[in-house]
Amino acid sequence: MTTVITVPPSLDDHTFEQLLEQLAPVALDQKVLVDARHTRWASPYGLTALLTLAQSRGTQAAFTGPETEETASYWQRAGFYRYAEELFEMHGHVPRARTQAAESNVLLEITPVAKSDDVHDVVDRIQAKAQQILVNELNLDPMATMRFAMTLSEVCQNIVEHAQTMGFVAVQTYRYRQRLGRRVVVIAVCDAGIGFRRSLESAPGRKLSDRWDDAAALEEAVIRGVSRFRDPGRGQGLAGVRRYVGRWDGKLSVRSGTARISLVPPWDDDIPLREHLSPLPGSQVQITIPERVPQK
Amino acid sequence: MIYHISVSSVLRKTVCDLYTNLVTRPTGVAVRQAIEAALAELPEPNVTVIDFAHVKMLDFSCADEVVGKLLDFYQNAEAQPQRYFLIRGAHDGHLEAIEAVLERYNLAVIVQDESGSLRLVGTLEDGARRAWQVVKTEGRCGPLEVGRALGAPADAALHLLDDLSARRLVMRRDDGYVSLPQSV
Numbered sequence: 001m002t003t004v005i006t007v008p009p010s011l012d013d014h015t016f017e018q019l020l021e022q023l024a025p026v027a028l029d030q031k032v033l034v035d036a037r038h039t040r041w042a043s044p045y046g047l048t049a050l051l052t053l054a055q056s057r058g059t060q061a062a063f064t065g066p067e068t069e070e071t072a073s074y075w076q077r078a079g080f081y082r083y084a085e086e087l088f089e090m091h092g093h094v095p096r097a098r099t100q101a102a103e104s105n106v107l108l109e110i111t112p113v114a115k116s117d118d119v120h121d122v123v124d125r126i127q128a129k130a131q132q133i134l135v136n137e138l139n140l141d142p143m144a145t146m147r148f149a150m151t152l153s154e155v156c157q158n159i160v161e162h163a164q165t166m167g168f169v170a171v172q173t174y175r176y177r178q179r180l181g182r183r184v185v186v187i188a189v190c191d192a193g194i195g196f197r198r199s200l201e202s203a204p205g206r207k208l209s210d211r212w213d214d215a216a217a218l219e220e221a222v223i224r225g226v227s228r229f230r231d232p233g234r235g236q237g238l239a240g241v242r243r244y245v246g247r248w249d250g251k252l253s254v255r256s257g258t259a260r261i262s263l264v265p266p267w268d269d270d271i272p273l274r275e276h277l278s279p280l281p282g283s284q285v286q287i288t289i290p291e292r293v294p295q296k
Numbered sequence: 297m298i299y300h301i302s303v304s305s306v307l308r309k310t311v312c313d314l315y316t317n318l319v320t321r322p323t324g325v326a327v328r329q330a331i332e333a334a335l336a337e338l339p340e341p342n343v344t345v346i347d348f349a350h351v352k353m354l355d356f357s358c359a360d361e362v363v364g365k366l367l368d369f370y371q372n373a374e375a376q377p378q379r380y381f382l383i384r385g386a387h388d389g390h391l392e393a394i395e396a397v398l399e400r401y402n403l404a405v406i407v408q409d410e411s412g413s414l415r416l417v418g419t420l421e422d423g424a425r426r427a428w429q430v431v432k433t434e435g436r437c438g439p440l441e442v443g444r445a446l447g448a449p450a451d452a453a454l455h456l457l458d459d460l461s462a463r464r465l466v467m468r469r470d471d472g473y474v475s476l477p478q479s480v
Contacts, residue, residue, distance in 0.1 A: 082377040123353065124318050146353055146389035151356040153319040161321065232400060240356040240396060 002024035002062065007036035011046030013253060019053065020278035029058035034238070037067045044170035046190035046284045047080045048110060049125050049166050054087035056281045058261035063088035065095075071169050076171065078140040079109030086093070107133060107185065108152075108171035119156045122169060123149050135175055138246065139292040140182055144163050147244045148185075148289070155285050157191045163193025163282060176290070183291040196256040203228040214257030215275045221263050222254050241287070250289040256282070265290075298343045298382075298477075303349035305364065306330045317353040326400025331366060340377030341467065343476050345408075349385030354393045364397035367405055371413065371463055379462045380476055383407045383417070404463060405478060414477070416465070423448070429455040431466050431475045440470040 005022045008015040019034070026032055034050065042050075054061050063084060066072045075081060076095040083096065107129050111122055115174040136145045154172070159167035169189045176184040197217035198264050201207065206228075209216060220226040222242070227234035245252045245263060251270070260274040267290065307315055311323050320325065335344060345364075348354065354362075355456040363383070366382035381407055386394060390406070398404060398418030401429045407417045416428055430445045431437055445468070461468040465474060 049396070066309050116322040119320045120312070120315055120317060121321070125316075127352065143389060147392075149317075149353055150319075150355045150389075150393065153317075153353075156355065157320055157355075157357055186304075191312055234360075236356040236396060236400060243396075 001030040002054060004033045004134060007034060007050075009038055009040050010085065011036075011039055011050075013028040013043065013045045013049075013255075016046055016049050017277060023053070024278040028038050031059050032057065033062040033064065033091070035064050037064050037092070039066045040071050042071075042075065042080075043174075043191070043283065043286075044078070044110075044172045044186050047075065047078060048168040048170050048188045048190040049190060049280075049284055050080070051083050051110070052190040052192045052284065053280070054084070054284060055165070056207050060071050060087075062087050062091050065090075067093075069095075071102050077109070078172070079111070079176040083110060083112065083168065088259075105173050106171075107232050108118070108169065110168050110170045112166050113156045113159045113189070114166040115171050115192075116157075116160055119153055119160060122156055122252065123153050123263075126171060128154055134187065137173070137233055137291070138289070139264060139294065140289070144248070147247075149289055150191045151241050151287060152187055154241050155287070158285070158295045159189065159191045159193065162196075162199040163191040165193040167190060167191025167282070176288070180290055181250055182293065185289045187287040188285070190282070190284040192280075194257065195293060196254075199228050200226065203230070211251075213259070213275075215259035215261070215273055216258050217263040218254055219273070222252075222263075245264065245287055245289070248289045249292075255280070255284040297339070298345060299338055300345045300347060301331055301334060302347045302349070303327065303331075304348070307332075307351065316351065317355075318351050318358040318362065319353060319355040319434050321357040321361060324358035327358070328361045328366055331362070332369075335379060338379075341380065343382060345382045345384050347385045348383065348387075351385075351390065354386075356388045356393050356396055359390075359393035359397045359401075363394050364403070364407070366405050367398075368401045371403060380467065381405055382414075382476060384434075388473050394418075399418070404465060406465060414475075420463075421464075423452075424456050426460050427453065428460055428465055429439045431460070431473050434475075436469075436472050436474045442473075 005019055006265050008018050013117045070097045075257050092213050108126050131138045131150055134140045156169055173185045197214050200217050225235035225239045250263050251268055257277050258277045261271055264270045264272055312325045313454050366468045377408040403415055403417045404418030406414050408414050426446055427442050430442045439450045439454035443450040457473045466473045
């Protein structure tokens with residue numbers, strides 16, 4: 001029997017939880033059909049997390065894409081279908097890749113990350129495109145392009161170093177009407193790997209605290225900079241990301257297993273730590289950097 | 297002697313000739329090992345300029361390998377080889393990553409900017425920082441001169457100078473303590 005998992009009309013880091021709630025009672029090897037026919041919009045997190053969801057299933061999941069041509073075409077240009085066709089059993093209309101002008105909102109189309117060379121590639125590509133948007137359109141300082149690329153490098157390395165599987169990264173800009181009314185640039189990095197808890201558990205000789213779960217592991221790694229490596233230089237990557245995100249008045253969210261931790265800026269009202277969520281393997285990171293508004 | 301190591305050249309020779317960004321830990325490990333191999337061939341004592349010119353970006357993981365681990369070894373190794381380092385060609389983006397790792401390892405290093413002037417970057421107590429300024433200005437001096445400049449007793453100044461010497465930020469010679477560029 002195939003269980004239909006309905007993708008909400010607007011798919012972002014919050015609404016993605018609805019998919020996971022539908023998936024929670026379904027056995028890993030049971031067939032599911034991910035139905036995105038009525039989806040009109042997806043954030044980079046939504047698209048990369050959909051691919052992660054496909055990776056996490058024991059039996060290949062089926063997928064039907066958005067019915068509206070505009071949405072399907074955007075997902076195509078964002079690079080979603082290139083990997084969806086490899087991971088899902090595709091049903092219905094699959095928009096063909098066409099040679100056309102690059103999508104200006106897509107700073108980095110969905111890109112697989114599995115090894116160090118992939119991170120080099122991602123950084124090279126983002127440097128070429130980011131300057132114009134970050135400095136001229138989001139009014140960030142000229143150093144922002146470099147810091148942005150460093151941020152991207154560090155979050156992608158998290159996959160290479162800890163996930164033990166391939167992940168996906170995507171970067172887009174869009175107007176965030178719902179909460180902010182400003183343009184934002186959003187980095188999403190998702191993998192279906194071992195996640196933070198198992199990564200930290202693999203540290204030799206590590207003593208686990210009485211309260212040890214996905215939320216505790218996220219607190220250790222994201223807030224306290226703990227790494228599975230004993231090396232004193234480890235854990236600096238996420239610490240650097242946290243510092244930059246704070247400087248930009250941005251938001252960092254990291255989901256792993258059944259928990260999600262967020263560094264919440266004043267413009268957002270998210271809950272800093274969510275526990276007992278429906279499970280998803282690996283880790284899913286989202287960084288949101290808002291347009292800087294000149295001070296009056 | 298002053299020796300010069302272009303990080304950009306090492307990156308292209310050891311990892312990939314197309315890379316201009318110093319990113320990812322495996323890249324940092326490869327570059328650091330190549331630098332260590334080059335250093336092993338050099339006589340002691342020496343000053344080695346680690347030149348970041350033509351490196352577009354340095355991320356935290358690479359800074360940890362190329363700067364943090366390298367300096368940590370030479371400043372804290374038991375045998376304390378007589379190797380001194382000067383960082384050159386580093387722009388503000390590089391320095392952000394470098395300062396973060398120096399803080400983590402409780403290290404300091406001398407950075408030479410485009411105009412040739414030197415400054416200390418990293419973790420160092422205020423007294424030692426001021427003592428370093430005196431040595432830099434004078435080129436060569438002893439605890440009496442440093443103590444006089446800082447308004448501190450000579451034995452306290454000697455302690456600061458020995459600390460700077462142990463951290464490879466000044467060279468200790470028979471006739472005093474020498475600022476790095478003047479030592480060659």
